[in-house]
Amino acid sequence: MSLSITLTVNAVPRTIALDDPRVTLLDLLRERLDLTGTKKGCDRGQCGACTVLVDGRRVNSCLALAVSLDGAEVLTIEGLAEGEVPHPVQAAFIEHDAFQCGFCTPGQIMSAVGLIREAQAGDDPERVREAMSGNLCRCGAYKGITEAVLEAQRRLAADAEEKAA
Amino acid sequence: MNRFDYVRPATVAEAVAAAAQPGSAYLAAGTNLLDLMKGGVMRPARLVDLARVPGLDAIEALPDGGVRIGARVRNSDLAYDPGFARRFPAVAEALLSGASAQLRNAATVGGNLLQRTRCAYFYDPASACNKREAGAGCDAREGENRLHAVLGWSEQCIATHPSDFCVPLVALGAVVEIEGQAGRREVPLEEFHRLPGTTPERESVLAPGELIVAVRLPGEAAGFAGHARYVKLRERTSYAFAVVSATAGLRLEDGAIAEARLALGGVAAKPWRVPEAEAVLRGARPGAEAFRRAAEAALAEARPSGDNAFKIELARRILVRALTLAAAGTPERLPALPASPHAPHPGVSLHG
Amino acid sequence: MAELASSAAHVRHGSSIGQPLTRRDGQLKVTGGARYAADNHPPGMLHAALAVSSVARGRVTGLDLEAARAHPGVVAVMTPENRPALAQDPNDKSGPFVFRMELLQDDTVRYVGQPVAVVIAETLEAATEGAALLAPRYAAEPVSTGLEDGEAFVPPAVGVGAPAEVRHGDVEAGLAAAARRVEAVYETPAQYHNAMEPHAVVAAWEGDRLSIDTPSQGLVMAVGRVAGLFGIPPENVEIRSPFLGGGFGSKGAISGPQVLGILAAKLVGRPVKLVLKRDQMYGPVGHRAPTRQTLRLGVDGEGALTALHHHVRTASSRYDDFFEPSGSVSHTLYASPAIATTSDAVRLDSGTPIFMRAPGEASGSIALEGAIDEMAAACGMDPLEFRLRNYAEVEPTSGKPFSSKALRECYAQGAERFGWSGRPLAPRQMRDEDGLLVGWGVGTATFPALMMHGQARAVLRRDGSGLVETGAHDMGQGAWTAFAQIAADSLALPIDQLEFRAGHSGLPDAGIAGGSAHTATAGMAIHGAGADVIARLAELAMTDQRSPLFGAGNAGVVAREGRLVRRDDESRGESYAEILARAGLDEIEGRGTGAMDQAAQEHYAMHAHGAVFAEVKVDPELGQIRATRLVGAFAAGRIINPRLVRSQYYGGMIWGVSFALHEAAVVDRRTGRVMNANLGEYHVPVNADVPSLEAILVDEVDPHVNALGIKGVGEIGITGSAGAVANAVWHATGVRVRRFPIAIEELLGQP
Structure with missing residues (x-):
């Protein structure tokens, strides 16, 4: 069976011939599109390492069939920075030492970007912690992660205000 | 994951026709189905993808004040829909206490109703499981079963239904709209899931190929909005299935309970509404004594299925807690830790 | 110079x-x-997937090879029949830390999750399904799965060649003379490292030269092991491991599955990638062994220890040796004229346990800190005061002076920052504004300052x-x-x-x-x-x-x-x-x-120390626990980078929370299967579990450990923290739970 889908991945439209409907979005990115920044930690929706944005929403790419996402826009960690300029979430993660081994980090960052877009947590650290709880970090960098999300959110808000002014 | 045929119908009728073929499964988000397929627990021959089926993703206000929720509405879209959350706050709280933000962004309403048990023996193809394979036996019965059912179980199956969402839904009298080759029918959610009995492999009243198209909440269900909570006990603060959970909705008149809606989660193969306990509360003054009587009534038939006797008392206590919180009034905004015992609850005191 | x-x-x-x-x-x-190991994709690469055993002991009697081979995309199935030859028997044990591996040498099954075949295919999807289609059949034998099963024996050594018994002074006399005695049995479960990055290997052969991407905590050891197994010179083996997605001990020695990936590449003559599925990490890549620890303590009328006996029952696999050295913390932490640590073990049908972050120290510390807390309570003393009363000025069992020990400062700075002084002595005295029970606990952290x-x-x-x-x-x-x-x-x-x-x-x-x-x-x-x-x-x-x-x-x-x-x-x-x-x-x-400076080592006891203060809140009726606040103060010599060291401490403290409250393998006693071999039900803490952490870096100059004055910081954070959290649960509830992680049902007795 050959199935052709179109996906916009990191702002680049692509037509992808899939020889197998079993391919998940995660395995498509990692094994077929050479976008290995997105990580596979559990492959079962239980760790969040594979988090990407699909049509602007954070999801576990391990539990999405690529074929079913025909027409979607996908944003991965590789597409987040604007050229050499890191996204505020990326910068804040470095500054707050919000990772150690770095394996969960792309998922944490994409989840944080999704969280900020959702605009439900506000500046309440407890809401940020809850909303980031779908991303496990075995190294235990949670304190830095929460701080980084809050700071990046403030910066993005300030940038937006500046732009509006 | 086994190989399968993939079809993407364009209408409900096409979907129902496609799924009539034996071995078919509907694919909504896939957050549970793909997990099960990766584990070799489900091996459907054909996936009928609902991604392009129109008419399944609306949240519609109904003339009676109720709401009709399309089967493919995402958990988070429903929970964050301001109109919905205001009218059915316990449902929103339950939704937001489930899984993770990522999963809620994908998982659908219909999929939530149909999610399979978390019983480890069901998930382990090397274990005997009557639910996975009729007549195979039940390795949970004498196995690691401290989290298994205390109500409605049978010798053939002691698994629980893992949904949070379904618990307030069943309490509020939700109705499931089903489309099949024979046309459309409606089933109250309370009658939608089946208890295991001798056929634990049959989990719901859906006939093969039938499709959930929507879930409806009646207008009167919004009458509990002022006093409606969901409480969920977990082994970590977030991103965990319920050990037990409970919802309580109260309609108060002149300081007395005019009507109560109560249901438990994590205790049985279905979301467990407790009309006996609701009856106990009718006309009662809200308070610890009445709540405890209701809890006793709710668990009157409970019995351990293994190393889980503690869940019976826990279920009583969590029901009392849900009632206590509901009586105090639904908060303006859902707490930062939805449904958690560790969420602050100003104005409610816990007496120990 | x-x-x-x-x-x-x-x-x-x-x-x-x-x-x-x-x-x-x-x-x-x-x-x-x-770029982590699994991110590599050399040209022509194939994917390999493991088929693993679902029984714990016996033999594989059949595999459905036809079904696997017939699956489109499957290139080869590697079984004991066609596995390329090795120069060494994987069962040979050339040293105590050369662990036996299952490399398809025969049809024997030693534990659940043991690889029994490898399927190599053009795509990951085909390899994975090919492995599932093998559907192994077994001749299964009865299994031992618990610490009560089988005959206990005294192992020849525990941990890294440490004696199974250490005796200093006369413990029985010390107990007999004591004004008060405490005896308590603590139980810790099997735990799995669960690094976020599953073990992975990308292997490519060129003649007898081997190029590998794989995470390793010991590159040269890995090269030696691989070269030995394949009978090639070490210089023919190149391993790249620029980043590990966490190791925690599970990537110290190269594991069987990693070698199987290399074998698969040899079999098919193309580069191969093999990545473990999460559930496959509960077997062939090690775990922390379960323990049951019996502590007997005696004190005199002033609350000074007269005796401390720490007995450890643990388990190794049936076919190899690693014994969790939980008694070691008792050699170091508290002064007592009589200290004995003893160990015995049983053999289980599990994979071989191995080092897991603070091996021995973590499991031993939570038990010792609990027992010390029990004794403090029995004496009616503040647990911090009790620890200071029994402060070890020299290492108790060896009598050596410490090369440096700023533990007093750790206690003082940690207590000050935490606000310990307001703590009521009796348990179940504190509530928050919502009526949740609040408890405060302390634990002493310690870890040896080692050098390789x-x-x-x-x-x-x-x-x-x-x-x-x-x-x-x-x-x-x-x-x-x-x-x-x-x-x-x-x-x-x-x-x-x-x-x-x-x-x-x-x-x-x-x-x-x-x-x-x-x-x-x-x-x-x-x-x-x-x-x-x-x-x-x-x-x-x-x-x-x-x-x-x-x-x-x-x-x-x-x-x-x-x-x-x-x-x-x-x-x-x-x-x-x-x-x-x-x-x-x-x-x-x-x-x-x-x-290691041997001379300094002979003269001094070298350890990092710390003090951890924990607050927990417990729902009085429902028993759900949250570790709401931790303050750790640690002294570990020279700090190279305080930003990174803080992160290490936070991580260790979270592991302590996890040890006390969350993580455990649930083992089916009939089959030896880990029934929660996933990250959904094997609970490690999530972000919301640790709302407040603080780490204080206490100044310490150590002129003896090494010229840079560096001790280690990677593991100490677990020790002390686990006990502090458990002790805080007691202080909140009045219930002393001695089995970890603390389960909700243990706290339901008294609403």
Whole structure:
């Protein structure tokens, strides 16, 4: 069976011939599109390492069939920075030492970007912690992660205000 | 994951026709189905993808004040829909206490109703499981079963239904709209899931190929909005299935309970509404004594299925807690830790 | 030269050591550019997937090879029948830490999750399904799964060759003479490392040369093991491991599945990638063994210990040896005239347990800290006061002085920051505004300051830049950054003038990244290599009449920011580049070694210490627990990078929370299967579980551990923390739970 889908991945439209409907979005990115920044930690929706944005929403790419996402826009960690300029979430993660081994980090960052877009947590650290709880970090960098999300959110808000002014 | 045929119908009728073929499964988000397929627990021959089926993703206000929720509405879209959350706050709280933000962004309403048990023996193809394979036996019965059912179980199956969402839904009298080759029918959610009995492999009243198209909440269900909570006990603060959970909705008149809606989660193969306990509360003054009587009534038939006797008392206590919180009034905004015992609850005191 | 070598031990002007630099690998890690093993994809690569056993003991009697081979895309199925030959029997044990592996040598099954075949296919999907289609059949045998099963025996050694019994003084006499006694049995479960990165290997053969991407905490050991198994010279094996997605001990020795990936590549003659599925990490890659620990304590009328007996029952696998050394903390922590630690073990049908972050110290600490807390309560003493009453001025079992021990300061600073002084003595006295029970607990943290053996190479180049290389491993602790800081100082260069290489088997052996010893070991090697190259450079300059340093002789020279200057007159000097240019050299090289100082070791007991204070809240009716606040104060000698060290402490403290409240393998006693072999039900803490953490870095200068004064920080954070949380649960509820993790039902007795 050959199935052709179109996906916009990191702002680049692509037509992808899939020889197998079993391919998940995660395995498509990692094994077929050479976008290995997105990580596979559990492959079962239980760790969040594979988090990407699909049509602007954070999801576990391990539990999405690529074929079913025909027409979607996908944003991965590789597409987040604007050229050499890191996204505020990326910068804040470095500054707050919000990772150690770095394996969960792309998922944490994409989840944080999704969280900020959702605009439900506000500046309440407890809401940020809850909303980031779908991303496990075995190294235990949670304190830095929460701080980084809050700071990046403030910066993005300030940038937006500046732009509006 | 086994190989399968993939079809993407364009209408409900096409979907129902496609799924009539034996071995078919509907694919909504896939957050549970793909997990099960990766584990070799489900091996459907054909996936009928609902991604392009129109008419399944609306949240519609109904003339009676109720709401009709399309089967493919995402958990988070429903929970964050301001109109919905205001009218059915316990449902929103339950939704937001489930899984993770990522999963809620994908998982659908219909999929939530149909999610399979978390019983480890069901998930382990090397274990005997009557639910996975009729007549195979039940390795949970004498196995690691401290989290298994205390109500409605049978010798053939002691698994629980893992949904949070379904618990307030069943309490509020939700109705499931089903489309099949024979046309459309409606089933109250309370009658939608089946208890295991001798056929634990049959989990719901859906006939093969039938499709959930929507879930409806009646207008009167919004009458509990002022006093409606969901409480969920977990082994970590977030991103965990319920050990037990409970919802309580109260309609108060002149300081007395005019009507109560109560249901438990994590205790049985279905979301467990407790009309006996609701009856106990009718006309009662809200308070610890009445709540405890209701809890006793709710668990009157409970019995351990293994190393889980503690869940019976826990279920009583969590029901009392849900009632206590509901009586105090639904908060303006859902707490930062939805449904958690560790969420602050100003104005409610816990007496120990 | 000696002077130059020692001068670099001191923080000086322009030092990188001690600076809270952000991670040098940070940019790579936040952009997805950091390449972990499974991110590699050499041309022509195939995917391999394991089929693993679902029984714990017996034989494989059949595999449905036809079904697997018929699956489209499947290229080969590797079984004992066709597995390429090895030069060594995987069952041979050439040393205590060469672990037996299951490499399809026969049809024997030793534990659930053991690989029984490998399917190699064109796609990951085909390999995975091919493995599922094999549907093994077994002749199963009865299994041992619990600490009560089978005959217990005294192992020949525990941990890394430590004695199974240590006796100091007369414990029975001490107990008999005690005014009060406490006896308590603590139980800890099997735990699995669960690094976020599953074990992965990408292997490519070219003739008898082997190129591998795989995460390793011990590159040179891995090379040796692989070379031995395949009968090829070690120099034919190249392993790249620039980043580990966490290790925690599970990537210390190369595991069976990693070797199977290499075998698969050999079988098919193409590069192969094999990545473990999450559930496959609950078997062949090690775990922390379960323990049941019996503690017997006696105190005199003043609350001073008269005796401490710590007995550990643990388990190894049926076919190999590793014994969790939980008694070790009792050798060190509290003063007592009589201390005994004893061990016995049973054999279970499980994979072989192995080092897991603070092996022995973590499991032993939670038990000892609990028992100490019980005794404090029995004496009616504040648990911190009780610990101070029994403060060990010298190491109790050996009688050696400590090389340094700022534990008093840790207690004081931690208690102050936490607000310990307001703590009511009796349990169940505190509630928060919502009526939740509140409890405060303390635990003492300890971990030995170890050193392995490591080497490094340093080069100064004619352009004035430096290169330092060692095969160090970055598991997340920050090796890329901390070693670069040490390297920059060792060469007296600004850090941006320094190239640092690590994570490759072709580099000098940095020693294993374990035992919290990596920074000290490889750090000292780097330090030595830098000193060596500076000395050689100084030698060039001081013997060259054209140099302003000529004849500096006895006064000596010192390195400062890319220059050598006279110690007696720092205005006289010249740049490295100038010296090299005049000597006509493109570069100059030095080498260094890091190793334990045996003499110092004989004279001193060397340990890092800390004090952890924990607050928990417990729902009085429902029993759900949350660790709402932790403050840890740690003294671990010289801190290379406080930003990264804090992160290490936070991580360790979260592991402590996890130990006390969350993680455990649920083992079906009939089959030996881990029924929660996933990350959904094997609970590790999520972000919301740890709302408040603080780590205080207590100053400590240790002149004996090594010239840099470095102890380790990677593991100590678990110790103390686990006990502090458990003790806080007692203080909140009045219920002393001695089985971990603390289960909700244990707290429901008293609403």
